[in-house]
Amino acid sequence: MADIMTAAPAARGRRRFTDSDILNALRAAYQETGRVPTVASWRAEGRSPSPMSIFVRFGSWSEALRMAGLPVSGRSAGIPVRRARTRERHLAILREVGASHGGPITMKRWDTEGIRPAAHTIVIRFRGWRRAWEAAGFAWRREGRDRISDDEILARMREATARAGRALTVKEWDRAGLLPSASTIARRFGSWPAAWRAAGVGHPRDSSARLEAARARLKAGGLTAAERRALEAVIATGSESAAAQRLGVTRQAVSFAVLRALRRPAPAA
Numbered sequence: 001m002a003d004i005m006t007a008a009p010a011a012r013g014r015r016r017f018t019d020s021d022i023l024n025a026l027r028a029a030y031q032e033t034g035r036v037p038t039v040a041s042w043r044a045e046g047r048s049p050s051p052m053s054i055f056v057r058f059g060s061w062s063e064a065l066r067m068a069g070l071p072v073s074g075r076s077a078g079i080p081v082r083r084a085r086t087r088e089r090h091l092a093i094l095r096e097v098g099a100s101h102g103g104p105i106t107m108k109r110w111d112t113e114g115i116r117p118a119a120h121t122i123v124i125r126f127r128g129w130r131r132a133w134e135a136a137g138f139a140w141r142r143e144g145r146d147r148i149s150d151d152e153i154l155a156r157m158r159e160a161t162a163r164a165g166r167a168l169t170v171k172e173w174d175r176a177g178l179l180p181s182a183s184t185i186a187r188r189f190g191s192w193p194a195a196w197r198a199a200g201v202g203h204p205r206d207s208s209a210r211l212e213a214a215r216a217r218l219k220a221g222g223l224t225a226a227e228r229r230a231l232e233a234v235i236a237t238g239s240e241s242a243a244a245q246r247l248g249v250t251r252q253a254v255s256f257a258v259l260r261a262l263r264r265p266a267p268a269a
Contacts, residue, residue: 017049019067022057025049026068036070055124090117090125094136104133104140109177148180150188150198157185157199167196211235213262222267230257 017025029037029047039051039061051061058064065072097115098104107119107129119129126132130140160168160178170182170192182192189195211234217223218231233243233254240258244251 017053019057022049022054022064023068026064026070030068030070036065036072052120052123055120056127059124059127087125090122090132091136093117094122094132094138098133098136098138104138106177106179108174109179112175112177153180153185153188153195154199157196158201161199161201167201210258211238214258217261217264217266220266223261223264227257227261227264230254231261234258 025047026037029042029045033041035041037047042051054061054064058067062072093115097110107123110119110122122132123129126135133140156178157167160173160176164172168176168178170186173182173185180188185195186192189198214231214234218228218235223231229247230243230253233246234240237243237246240254241251244254247254
């Protein structure tokens with residue numbers, strides 16, 4: 001039982017928990033702590049599988065507790081018990097969102113745009129994100145199956161640049177829920193900076209663009225001493241590796257200092 005309760009995060013994605021495993025884990029948590037496990041306590045104690053896996057398997061946290069023979073109260077799941085939206089209401093929302101976005105969108109984009117109910121509620125209701133869209137009458141298309149042309153990707157990147165005023169990082173692109181994913185774009189064009197070059201936008205990771213950006217930022221001022229030294233060394237040596245040797249620090253330290261400097265707003269003129 002101990003391995004069920006304390007499975008290492010790296011192993012969670014590899015192990016398939018049976019219904020019995022999950023129910024036994026809930027009972028064990030109750031026996032160990034003397035209280036009914038909640039979503040919050042389950043996460044805080046690092047137990048496995050994840051609450052989302054339990055939601056999807058049993059439909060709700062309360063139902064899992066009931067099947068495990070544990071007491072269920074109004075707040076036993078760690079969240080207020082609310083009356084669920086009807087299936088038809090969820091389908092209507094899915095159809096509205098699909099129509100406005102030209103088809104299914106990812107769970108990340110759904111939540112990023114603040115659409116309600118939350119994506120995990122839809123997953124619980126339909127026992128899967130794909131099933132929800134199919135129930136709403138949409139043909140599910142996994143990203144990459146319906147191939148987006150290179151020109152369309154570059155157009156989307158230019159549009160994102162126009163909104164942000166600069167090229168986006170991988171994390172910024174994915175956090176914004178933009179499609180296709182940054183990894184897909186990087187594979188298509190060889191690398192993330194190469195994709196931005198193809199779009200006609202200099203990316204900070206591109207060496208020439210980075211040096212130009214470093215010169216402009218150094219000239220603007222308003223930097224910390226560490227950021228100024230890092231920029232000066234990169235400009236003088238032409239690379240972060242050489243700058244690190246010159247300053248007697250790690251390349252990572254130089255990269256972080258340069259990145260902070262480039263992201264720091266320049267002082268008003």
